[in-house]
Amino acid sequence: MKAARYYGQRDIRIENIPEPDLRPGTVAIDVAWCGICGTDLHEYAEGPIFVPPAGHPHPISGESAPITLGHEFSGTIVDLGDGVTDLEIGQSVVVEPYIVADDVDTGPGQRYQLSKNVNFIGLGGCGGGLSEKIVVKRRWVHPVGDMPLDQAALIEPLSVSRHAVVRSGARPGQTAIVGGAGPIGLLTLSVLKAYGLKVFISELSAARKAKATAAGADGVFDPREGSVAEMVRDQTQGRGADVAFECSSVPAVLDMLVDAVRPGGVLVNVSIWGHKPAVDMPRLVLKEIDLRGTLAYANDHPDTIALVRQGKVNLKQFITSRIALDKLVQDGIEELIHNNEHQVKIIVNPRA
Secondary structure, three states: EEEEEEEEOOEEEEEEEEOOOOOOEEEEEEEEEEEEOHHHHHOOOOOOOOOOOOOOOOOOOOOOOOOOOOOOOEEEEEEEEEOOOOOOOEEEEEEOOEEEOOOOOOOOOOOOOOOOOEOOOOOOOOOOOOEEEEEEEHHHHHEEOOOHHHOOHHHHHHHHHHHHHHHHHOOOEEEEEOOOOOOOHHHHHHHHOOOOOOOEOOOOHHHHHHHHHHHOOOOOHHHHHHHHHHHHHHOOOOOOEEEEOOOOHHHHHHHHHHHHEEEEEEEEEOOOOOOOOOOHHEEEOOOOOEEEEEEOOOOOOHHHHHHHHOOOOOOOEEEEEEEEEHHHHHHHHHHHOOOOHHOOOEEOOOOO
């Protein structure tokens, strides 16, 4: 079968590899679509980061580069391993792409995303969605009903945004400011609107500002046109935002959010930073701002799927390009690196 294999920095190869074996307790899935994530871009341009380097196998997967990429994917069940009795061949599904130790409790309320040596399918081994087929453990498979499979490929990043919103404690009727209208910023906007908040966006790109407006932002502010924090206060009778979300990995945006959030408010960092940013600790202290980190998701997929199936989030609007696996680097990764203003989510068909 065809698969995108990561060998090292700027070295991704489309190769033919053996199909994975079905094992007891696992599910075989024909991949329909796989999204290209910002993490994939970082691995390509700067890595290996999450990918275990060649000769240094991951302690759980036992794999190292080359590995198959892709962790935002959807597909159809084609076979069930012994012991899997609650799913059916032909069901449309997505995968919660975790690699955790077998003894980690993934039940309700458990924060298994913080477990020792955690990694992700499609980064740390165990196959990946940028291939024609994958076999995964039953506990990571989530049916999506009649949701179109191209849209279902965005359930994974949408779950990142839902988890961040839940971490914030945001409530209906409150006001939020989102820093950055990239894919995660736009998806966070969508979750916040679904939960009944008023949402402002800070963004420079004209194309992304248009996307944010189309996705329902109540205001889109360009920092070149003045202080975004002042614009937020003007819209909130001088109070500031109740919650803020950093989705850009830009220090100036982080500073703006510390300014824009109200005293006693909550600031959630969603970004994965490649460096250590300075934080305005005096202002953080004097305003008693609650700064929270968030990582991926934990038992968020079912509620995230429900948001889409109930019509509260429209994922179709965020798919800006569809490509074949053979075009992954040229028309996918390089396009997102050099033309990201006009792209939100590029999805890949491994079978095209």
